[in-house]
Amino acid sequence: MNLRDILNEDIIDLEVEGKTKDEVLRYMAKGLLDNGYIEDVDQFVKDIYVREAEGPTGMGSHISIPHGKSESVKKIGIAIGKTVNDIPWESGMSDTGFQDTRLIFLFCVSADNEFATNHMLLLSELAGKLGNDARVARLSEAATKEEVISLILCDESELEGTAVTETEEIVDLDIDF
Secondary structure: HHHHOOHHHEEEEEEEEEOOOOHHHHHHHHHHHOOOOOHHHHHHHHHHHHHHHHOOOOOEOOOOOOOOOOOEOOEEEEEEEEEEEEEEEEEEOOOOEEEEEEEEEEEEEEEOHHHHHHHHHHHHHHHHHOOOOHHHHHHHOOOOOOHHHHHHOHHHHHHOOOOOOOOOOOOOOOOOO
């Protein structure tokens, strides 16, 4: 399984409303429910918070990658949200312990060990892609769902010549399952 297999325009939202992390997570989880990825919004969000308690998922560059295992998950996916408002999110990248998040990659993975193994590989692949400043800059400006998917999947050579206005390192993910 690779990123191409699990990216779905139906669970990408480029105008996520909400002013808090909880509002945004619940909104995105509702999209997962509506598209058959999960069975229960409350249980899924609760399971995400269990993982969040182990360490921050704010990765710098205004990106957060919440993830965790949940019995509520029916199929693996990544809900992608671009927020209307900056969302305060826990991050080890800031002296305050928080960052303003605008791009959220919400992993939807079953508690089943086979799914968890695939999830770790996908999480690592996505983190590697998001380590490219040009890709992150273009994702921040993406106007369509198709563009988001294309930018995630494209090779680094296709990103050359993109101006980067802000440099910030994305840290490695702590992906214990």
